[in-house]
Amino acid sequence: MPDKKLLIIANTPSPNTGLLADAVLHGARHPDIESVTATRLTPFDATVDHVMDADGIVLGTTENFGYMSGALKDFFERVYYPVLEIKQGTPYALYVRAGLDGTGTITAVERIITGLRWKAICEPVLLHGSFSDAFIPQCEELGTLMAASLDTGIV
Numbered sequence: 001m002p003d004k005k006l007l008i009i010a011n012t013p014s015p016n017t018g019l020l021a022d023a024v025l026h027g028a029r030h031p032d033i034e035s036v037t038a039t040r041l042t043p044f045d046a047t048v049d050h051v052m053d054a055d056g057i058v059l060g061t062t063e064n065f066g067y068m069s070g071a072l073k074d075f076f077e078r079v080y081y082p083v084l085e086i087k088q089g090t091p092y093a094l095y096v097r098a099g100l101d102g103t104g105t106i107t108a109v110e111r112i113i114t115g116l117r118w119k120a121i122c123e124p125v126l127l128h129g130s131f132s133d134a135f136i137p138q139c140e141e142l143g144t145l146m147a148a149s150l151d152t153g154i155v
């Protein structure tokens, strides 16, 4: 059977946010996961075809001005209607990196996802405050959870 495809769409405007995206990808490539191919893209590089081709999606964004990054919003604006009918039920997970809050971003992303009818595989992961090394294993676990869910076919 062909591998399932996990698409990680991560906004990485800073070295720290690059580390978070690296960690999600690393977690998704856990050696126990046999049949999932994980790919990481920035929201600006992610296209309708990438979403159409994905069996599961991890979204990662910073919170900027109380909202998701402009990059992730641009992604949603480009893909929303082209994927709307075909990709309903797509399993997804979300992590948000915020200096202070993050709740505005989670609410905004979830509102769009409600419209898309994608299926959350876990609660959003909110990484807020000063950057902490503890964020890295949280992101690795998110990647592993998402990939393992696809691998075992439970989503």
Ligand SMILES: Cc1cc2nc3c(=O)[nH]c(=O)nc-3n(C[C@H](O)[C@H](O)[C@H](O)COP(=O)(O)O)c2cc1C
Binding pocket: 014, 015, 016, 017, 062, 063, 064, 065, 066, 067, 097, 098, 099, 100, 101, 102, 130, 131
């Ligand atoms: C223009 C701009 C606006 C921001 N607005 C918010 C905000 O509204 N809420 C918040 O929690 N953090 C905000 N931040 C902080 C970013 O979320 C934070 O810089 C980003 O997550 C990168 O984190 P890092 O410093 O660990 O690399 C903002 C940052 C920038 C550059």
